[in-house]
Amino acid sequence: MDIADLERFMSIVDKRIIPDAEQKLNIVEIDEKSKYFQFRQTEFNVPDNFSIESVIEKVELLEDK
Numbered sequence: 001m002d003i004a005d006l007e008r009f010m011s012i013v014d015k016r017i018i019p020d021a022e023q024k025l026n027i028v029e030i031d032e033k034s035k036y037f038q039f040r041q042t043e044f045n046v047p048d049n050f051s052i053e054s055v056i057e058k059v060e061l062l063e064d065k
Contacts, residue, residue: 018026
């Protein structure tokens with residue numbers, strides 16, 4: 001390896017590195033989305049008499065028409 005190869009390597013690495021502030025922002029955004037989806041999941045109520053099989057059957061009947 002010569003100096004030109006090392007400089008090319010350093011240039012590529014510099015382009016791929018995510019700055020610390022941006023990384024922290026990404027982590028915060030992901031955390032917020034995760035909390036939001038967890039909240040939505042707890043708020044989603046499925047009726048006791050819900051049957052996914054009957055829904056699938058109805059969809060298949062509609063597809064056949």
